Amino acid sequence: MPKKVDHEARRLEIAExxxxxxxxxxxxxxxxxxxxxxxxxSLGRLQHYFRTKDEMLVFALRHINTLADxxxxxxxxxxxxxLGQEPPPRAVLRECLVGMLPLDGKSRVGALVGAAYxxxxxxxxxxxxxxxxxIPRLAELFAGLLRSAGERGELAAGxxxxxxxxAMLLISLVDGLTAYTLLGVQTGEEALERLDAxxxxxxxxxxx
Amino acid sequence: MPKKVDHEARRLEIAExxxxxxxxxxxxxxxxxxxxxxxxxSLGRLQHYFRTKDEMLVFALRHINTLADxxxxxxxxxxxxxLGQEPPPRAVLRECLVGMLPLDGKSRVGALVGAAYxxxxxxxxxxxxxxxxxIPRLAELFAGLLRSAGERGELAAGxxxxxxxxAMLLISLVDGLTAYTLLGVQTGEEALERLDAxxxxxxxxxxx
Numbered sequence: 001m002p003k004k005v006d007h008e009a010r011r012l013e014i015a016e017x018x019x020x021x022x023x024x025x026x027x028x029x030x031x032x033x034x035x036x037x038x039x040x041x042s043l044g045r046l047q048h049y050f051r052t053k054d055e056m057l058v059f060a061l062r063h064i065n066t067l068a069d070x071x072x073x074x075x076x077x078x079x080x081x082x083l084g085q086e087p088p089p090r091a092v093l094r095e096c097l098v099g100m101l102p103l104d105g106k107s108r109v110g111a112l113v114g115a116a117y118x119x120x121x122x123x124x125x126x127x128x129x130x131x132x133x134x135i136p137r138l139a140e141l142f143a144g145l146l147r148s149a150g151e152r153g154e155l156a157a158g159x160x161x162x163x164x165x166x167a168m169l170l171i172s173l174v175d176g177l178t179a180y181t182l183l184g185v186q187t188g189e190e191a192l193e194r195l196d197a198x199x200x201x202x203x204x205x206x207x208x
Numbered sequence: 209m210p211k212k213v214d215h216e217a218r219r220l221e222i223a224e225x226x227x228x229x230x231x232x233x234x235x236x237x238x239x240x241x242x243x244x245x246x247x248x249x250s251l252g253r254l255q256h257y258f259r260t261k262d263e264m265l266v267f268a269l270r271h272i273n274t275l276a277d278x279x280x281x282x283x284x285x286x287x288x289x290x291l292g293q294e295p296p297p298r299a300v301l302r303e304c305l306v307g308m309l310p311l312d313g314k315s316r317v318g319a320l321v322g323a324a325y326x327x328x329x330x331x332x333x334x335x336x337x338x339x340x341x342x343i344p345r346l347a348e349l350f351a352g353l354l355r356s357a358g359e360r361g362e363l364a365a366g367x368x369x370x371x372x373x374x375a376m377l378l379i380s381l382v383d384g385l386t387a388y389t390l391l392g393v394q395t396g397e398e399a400l401e402r403l404d405a406x407x408x409x410x411x412x413x414x415x416x
Contacts, residue, residue: 026331029237112330119327122320122390123234131391158366165405168394172402175387176380182330183339186376194380197373 011049014039015060023109027057027116054120054127061117061130064110071106072099089145090154090203093170096142097195100174102181103188111178135171142167149203156204166202173198219257222247223268231317235265235324262328262335269325269338272318279314280307297353298362298411301378304350305403308382310389311396319386343379350375357411364412374410381406 017039021030032053036046050056075095079087102111121127143163149155150163161169177191186194225247229238240261244254258264283303287295310319329335351371357363358371369377385399394402 024331026327028235028328115327115330118387118391119323120234120236122323123232125392128392131388131393135388135391135393156366158364161405161409165402168388168402169381169406172384172388173377173381174384176383179326179383179387180339180343180376180380183326183343184333184336185339185343194373194376197369198377201369 007049011059012063014041014046014049014056015063018056018060019064019109019113022060022113022116026112027053028119032056054124057113057117057120058127058130060113064113065134068099068107068110072096075099088154089149089152090199093142093145093149094196094199097170097174097199098192100178101188101191101195102178103192108182111182115179115182139164139167139171142170146202154203156202160202170198215257219267220271222249222254222257222264223271226264226268227272227317227321230268230321230324234320235261236327240264262332265321265325265328266335266338268321272321273342276307276315276318280304283307296362297357297360298407301350301353301357302404302407305378305382305407306400308386309396309399309403310386311400316390319390323387323390347372347375347379350378354410362411364410368410378406 014035018027018035021027021035021038030053032046032050033043035053035056036043039046050059072095076087076092079091079095099107102108117127117130121131143166146155146163146166150160160166174195177186177195180186181188181191222243226235226243229235229243229246238261240254240258241251243261243264244251247254258267280303284295284300287299287303307315310316325335325338329339351374354363354371354374358368368374382403385394385403388394389396389399
């Protein structure tokens with residue numbers, strides 16, 4: 001199906017133009033015309049692929065999330081290869097969370113597109129659907145990892161929270177750490193140290 | 209100094225027009241002209257008070273933060289009056305954090321203006337200054353409360369984190385909980401329950 005492939009490839013090129021704008025001047029006030037210019041195509045051509053800015057934004061966000069997902073799976077796979085077995089739940093959870101922080105160029109662009117999405121989605125119920133579906137799914141995944149860790153006796157002794165609550169706290173935490181890193185309140189390294197301090201509290205091997 | 213008072217009053221009226229726009233359709237693509245129309249004044253008049261959208265945004269954000277601060281102090285004062293003494297650090301910290309969540313109309317508008325600020329500030333170093341100064345100051349305040357709680361033996365037994373790290377984790381957490389509440393991923397009540405679960409872990413009176 002070469003036609004379908006072409007269509008998808010062109011949509012990706014447009015999404016990449018959107019990312020370039022998102023990662024330099026941001027998407028506030030950016031029009032379809034601006035994105036068409038950045039992608040070096042006519043407005044009419046762009047509208048053949050995306051009718052609205054929001055449609056384009058959701059496509060770009062989904063694609064960025066897919067790429068992030070692939071990078072994270074790659075890193076989890078590398079740990080598995082190194083260990084010669086399935087990595088422990090803590091390592092998988094940490095790779096997922098670290099992959100969500102803006103620590104390199106790619107994850108930074110993802111976070112910037114995420115920031116633009118956020119600013120628009122709070123006012124648009126249809127756009128919010130993306131977060132409303134994706135976040136609980138992610139929280140379920142994390143809750144599952146926390147449950148496995150608990151079954152393996154790898155959670156810190158003492159009071160532990162309901163896994164879904166803990167998962168939503170982790171996702172919220174990474175979201176805030178990302179925001180304050182993008183705002184320059186802290187460096188990426190500091191964000192990572194803070195995340196690790198929190199994970200250490202959840203997982204710390206016995207003794208406390 | 210009636211002139212100065214007038215000037216300030218007019219700036220507040222304009223800021224309130226900006227909030228109304230922020231809390232309904234958002235600030236993406238909103239021009240000075242749009243805000244002037246909402247404030248029912250001419251563009252020239254508005255520009256007498258604010259030269260740019262960002263100047264207006266920072267003023268609106270500061271004012272919202274001042275109002276939030278006043279509400280929080282009021283609630284801490286009410287607890288003090290009820291107890292007949294200074295409230296414990298945990299209660300003060302909780303009031304501050306709860307006051308940052310979008311649980312009612314006022315804090316919701318504050319969070320929406322904050323979202324618009326965030327989307328712009330990630331691309332503008334001058335705008336970022338607001339967060340870069342304000343957040344570490346808030347983290348110091350929270351770290352101080354955590355230190356007092358520690359001295360009074362009110363922190364949970366076991367491993368406790370460096371107070372500044374704990375403070376930045378709390379601020380990040382509330383930021384993320386706010387985002388996911390605005391996006392409709394969770395209700396305000398759920399955000400509050402999750403925050404309380406985390407606070408309980410930090411403060412839980414002995415036994416674990």
